Amino acid sequence: MKPLQQITVIGVGLIGGSFAKAVKEKKLAQKVIGFGHNPERIQKAVQLGVIDEGVCDLKAAVENSDLIMLAVPLGSFAQIFKDIKPYVRPDAIITDAGSAKLSVVNSIKDAFGEIPRRFVAGHPIAGKEQSGVEAADSDLFIDHRVILTPTEETDSDALECVETLWRKLGALVEKMSPQFHDEVFAATSHLPHLLAFALVEMLNEHPELGNVFKYTAGGFRDFTRIASSDAVMWRDISVHNHTAIAKWLQEYRDYLDEMIKLIEKQDAAALHELFLAAKTARDTHIVARTDAQ
Amino acid sequence: MKPLQQITVIGVGLIGGSFAKAVKEKKLAQKVIGFGHNPERIQKAVQLGVIDEGVCDLKAAVENSDLIMLAVPLGSFAQIFKDIKPYVRPDAIITDAGSAKLSVVNSIKDAFGEIPRRFVAGHPIAGKEQSGVEAADSDLFIDHRVILTPTEETDSDALECVETLWRKLGALVEKMSPQFHDEVFAATSHLPHLLAFALVEMLNEHPELGNVFKYTAGGFRDFTRIASSDAVMWRDISVHNHTAIAKWLQEYRDYLDEMIKLIEKQDAAALHELFLAAKTARDTHIVARTDAQ
Structure with missing residues (x-):
């Protein structure tokens, strides 16, 4: 895996926050940016050491990132894909943590006009009753499954990068179709x-x-x-x-x-x-x- | 509550065993007899200090008891009621721990020809995943509800005795109809x-x-x-x-x-x-x- 310079996590709640914190602790990227709409919440994430930097502007959040992780409710995906499309670098990997996969694949296809080759849909099977960035836990994914659902369009390098990243966070990665x-x-x-x-x-x-x-x-x-x-x-x-x-x-x-x-x-x-x-x-x-x- | 000389527990599993052990520990009866079909199992209950004496003969188990507690699967009630009827003292209280109550009331009515006045149907809302006498726990009922379902026939003395007994084991007693x-x-x-x-x-x-x-x-x-x-x-x-x-x-x-x-x-x-x-x-x-x- 090519070393990652910058990772952006969109939605720094339990899952996004745990992912960001684990990436930071394991030094898997030089910089971890968090995006959120609420300035206080996103500053809280910085204070808690979950992210290096918090921003409320999507352009600033994604334009320099090697990898973008969406960890927001499924209802927000369509809009975020549309909003980030102009700013995402062509070589950037986009991945996500949504609990349904076919709708996410269809959303990005609608927003981008096709399924981007460097999009790798994913779903970590982890959670706890608490929510929010305060519950972020860098050990959340250890020995938990992460399902990746590549399509025919998915670039094998991008898939390998996301797979390696999850394995380094302790997860057990498995691949299947979005439908299955x-x-x-x-x-x-x-x-x-x-x-x-x-x-x-x-x-x-x-x-x-x-x-x-x-x-x-x-x-x-x-x-x-x-x-x-x-x-x-x-x-x-x-x-x-x-x-x-x-x-x-x-x-x-x-x-x-x-x-x-x-x-x-x-x-x-x-x-x-x-x-x-x-x-x-x-x-x-x-x-x-x-x-x- | 009149002091009890002898209590018999029919079925010394998790619930019956926990009841017997708690009665013994709190000295609520001078003697606690356990009945079971399997001699080894019932001796195990004696060894574990759950009961004072174990017997495999129903006549010997019930003929001298002030109170008889049935803690067997619901499928065994009808036969046990028939079997104990000739030996139960007229002043003995019969109670139970079955999870359904109308069928138990009907069973004893069938066996005895009427609902005995000193029968008090009950249901302790307690349990754990383990079963068997090895899991018996004298604290099992503390702060747990015990539902008693008296009928019009039920003697108020008998009801009060069973109620007091459960309260002394730490349970929260509530009364309702068998139907409800x-x-x-x-x-x-x-x-x-x-x-x-x-x-x-x-x-x-x-x-x-x-x-x-x-x-x-x-x-x-x-x-x-x-x-x-x-x-x-x-x-x-x-x-x-x-x-x-x-x-x-x-x-x-x-x-x-x-x-x-x-x-x-x-x-x-x-x-x-x-x-x-x-x-x-x-x-x-x-x-x-x-x-x-």
Whole structure:
């Protein structure tokens, strides 16, 4: 990987801030610039040592950078791509941390007239409940997967550069198509988030039950933890990955219909088989892996 | 509360074992007997100091006891009620720790020919991922709710005795009807368990996705933690609370249908409103409470 002179991070929240801080700490670029609309927030990021310099002007933010990382809600991508297009150096790499990939690829294609060869779409599978630059953590990506979704247009040098950068931050990089990414994360991430939001909101002040949350225990708390996630972020994900999400919600809903039939029939054997298969799968693939970490 | 000479716990697993151990430690009875079918397991409970004496004979277990606690899977209640009926002293209190209450009340009514006046149905809202007597923990019930579901038949002395006993173990006792209990826990506990089992099993070796669990992170792990619960216990709960569970699964499934429409229409405003309402409710009722504990 060619040494990077300057990296710009657009959106210095939890993910952008953690990326910037890790790049700085590992000295993977001579200078890390952060862009944000709010001067106070961006100065806060400088004070916290997350970025070297903070700017509120997109031209100044990107015109001298070798690599530009977008870490903003998906709803902001289209406008930012349009705004930076005149100023990005032709050899600069553009990458991102958005949770849906096909919509990001389509956004940059719309803004640039084609998919830039040096655009490498990415998605780090990391996070925590806290948000904002104060929660930035340079160890956030260690042993976490980062999915890169190159297209036929993607330049192999640019892809290698982004891949190397993530590996140096401790991440496990994997490549797949934007389409497959969106299916996988609709099923494994977007679907459970929507299911948790739905359960909490359905029970919230339910006319038959009153304040029923007081009867909940640890199981409910863990099940619904992701329903405390940022509403704007999930609005954007739902809209930008709507096709895959609707498909998996529909499949899940059909699955529930089958389950309702088993419950109504009191089919103990079939229910036991289903629960045991789920428990075995989880104990094998989720618990075992967690214990190993 | 009249001092208790002898308590019998039928089923010395996590809940029964924790109850027995706590009663012993707090000296709330002169003798705590444990009943189990497996001689080795029940001797293990004696060795661990969970019970004073272990027996595998139901007559010997119950004939001299002031209070009998059933802490077995719901599927075993009907048989145990029939088996103990000839030996239970007329003044003995019978209580239980089952997760569904109407089916337990109906079971004892079937076995005894009427609901015994000294039967007090109960449900401690406590647990942990580990099961078995080795996980017994005398602090398990501290600051946890215990729901008692007396009926019109229930003797007020017996109710007070069971209530006092749980309070002395540190629990927060609340009373409601068996019907309302079953609705509340179908909605807040049984429903999320079934939703978690369903998601894991739907995704397990899904033909479109392969081993997709490797792409999951902390959100999925927490959401599905309850899918690692005991399959027999959840088979029994599903069957014994089938009416209320089917009703709430159906309501949730209808709620998902509405959500699918919003996703398909890409109705950003309505989705944001839903997510924010859920997040606010959870942050208010679940997170705040947890922080306070």
